[in-house]
Amino acid sequence: MKIKNKLTLHFVITVATLLFIFSMVIYLVTERYLQNQFLNLLKQKVNITAGVLIKNGAVDSTIVNNIDKHTLNTILNEKILIIDNHSNIHYHSFDGNAHPFHKKFLDEINNNGEAFASLGNVSGMAKALKTGNIKISLVAEAEKTYLAHLEKLRIMLLTSMLIMLALLFLLGRYFAGRALIPVSNVIHEVESISETNLNKRVNEGNGKDELAQLAKTFNQLLQRLESAFMLQKNFVSNASHELRTPLSSITTQLEVTLLNKRTNEEYEKVLQSVLEDIRNLNELSEGLFDLTLANSDVSMMRFEKIRVDELLVHAQTELQKRKKDYNINVYFDEMPEDENALVLNGKEHLLKSSFINLMDNACKFSGNKKVEVHLSAADNTITIKFKDRGIGIPQSFLKKNFTPLERGHNTARIPGHGLGLALSKKIIELHGGNIHIQSEENKGTNVTIELPV
Numbered sequence: 001m002k003i004k005n006k007l008t009l010h011f012v013i014t015v016a017t018l019l020f021i022f023s024m025v026i027y028l029v030t031e032r033y034l035q036n037q038f039l040n041l042l043k044q045k046v047n048i049t050a051g052v053l054i055k056n057g058a059v060d061s062t063i064v065n066n067i068d069k070h071t072l073n074t075i076l077n078e079k080i081l082i083i084d085n086h087s088n089i090h091y092h093s094f095d096g097n098a099h100p101f102h103k104k105f106l107d108e109i110n111n112n113g114e115a116f117a118s119l120g121n122v123s124g125m126a127k128a129l130k131t132g133n134i135k136i137s138l139v140a141e142a143e144k145t146y147l148a149h150l151e152k153l154r155i156m157l158l159t160s161m162l163i164m165l166a167l168l169f170l171l172g173r174y175f176a177g178r179a180l181i182p183v184s185n186v187i188h189e190v191e192s193i194s195e196t197n198l199n200k201r202v203n204e205g206n207g208k209d210e211l212a213q214l215a216k217t218f219n220q221l222l223q224r225l226e227s228a229f230m231l232q233k234n235f236v237s238n239a240s241h242e243l244r245t246p247l248s249s250i251t252t253q254l255e256v257t258l259l260n261k262r263t264n265e266e267y268e269k270v271l272q273s274v275l276e277d278i279r280n281l282n283e284l285s286e287g288l289f290d291l292t293l294a295n296s297d298v299s300m301m302r303f304e305k306i307r308v309d310e311l312l313v314h315a316q317t318e319l320q321k322r323k324k325d326y327n328i329n330v331y332f333d334e335m336p337e338d339e340n341a342l343v344l345n346g347k348e349h350l351l352k353s354s355f356i357n358l359m360d361n362a363c364k365f366s367g368n369k370k371v372e373v374h375l376s377a378a379d380n381t382i383t384i385k386f387k388d389r390g391i392g393i394p395q396s397f398l399k400k401n402f403t404p405l406e407r408g409h410n411t412a413r414i415p416g417h418g419l420g421l422a423l424s425k426k427i428i429e430l431h432g433g434n435i436h437i438q439s440e441e442n443k444g445t446n447v448t449i450e451l452p453v
Helices: 003-056 061-070 103-112 146-191 210-259 264-294 308-322 348-364 395-400 420-430
Strands: 079-084 089-092 114-119 122-131 134-143 304-307 327-334 343-346 370-378 381-388 434-440 444-452
Touching (some): 003 122, 327 348, 420 444
Parallel strands (some): 327 370
Antiparallel strands (some): 304 343, 381 444
């Protein structure tokens, strides 16, 4: 069911319920009022007749008949009966000698002195009194004429309610449609946005109500999508460029070599150069793969227990095997007594790759090829600091540190692909940690990692 129909239905049901309750209250109050008024008239007739009888001390048919004619008879169309305790009728206003009153009702009068009865559309009021030496019962019965008024009231309320519901349904659909126009506009605007015009934004209306908030949310989503598309576009472009360079170098060297016969030394020299290009290519592809893995859903990964101090030493050993000229010093500053304080859940391959990248960057961009690594643990947090005295990072480039395949202007002559910091940041964040960089050009760089245990 569409929202428009739901809103209309809920509106009509709610108002219909309120109308029904309101109509029931009116009907019941009116019924009670008419009923009380009717009974008061009937009781008044009994009391007036009883007062006259007591005053005169005897039942005078002429007097009672005059009371019937000149008081309430024409209004209530009641039947009057005056009967003694021996069932002798002293007066009646109905045709025939058989009175219509039930014996049980008359017995109740004798026992209680007063009685009231209601049977169907007829009500009766009675009162026992003593006039002279005679104990008599004065009984008045009348049709409930107010029932006809109640019937008319029911019809009127029901008709009014049906008319009101029809009007409410039409008004509900109209106002629900008006209220949802901004939503329809947002839907049409969003449908018109594709990958070719992600810079387009949804109209935010007055900027205050819930619909404006919805439009703002869409715009924020579009902003993130546009940024993601631009990042992906730039990444693919840069990656293609980075891959093209070693491939072109390999192709050119092999083509030139095959043009003429070469000596063994020349062939060996070319193969060494090609091998270096292939290693760079492998390094780039591994970095791209690790970056993709670091961007994947963490819930799909199987984490395992890792001793960070041991993993740091393994990363140091592995990197120094590759780069013999690197000087990597690992210091254990504040070590906890409990070894579990150095254990965390994580992906060993990714964390080691992050450590190697940070060590490699520090040594690669330092003239002395040296880096100091300080490990400490406190308050359920493992802190690792990588310190070098290298060329540093230009202030203008600090905001782009973690952008894949982006490099500072002072690194042009140093081999690399601009993946190390971006990959490390993704891996650390994947493990719930943080990474911070403090750097000053030509003075060095400090990279701090904080990992929760």
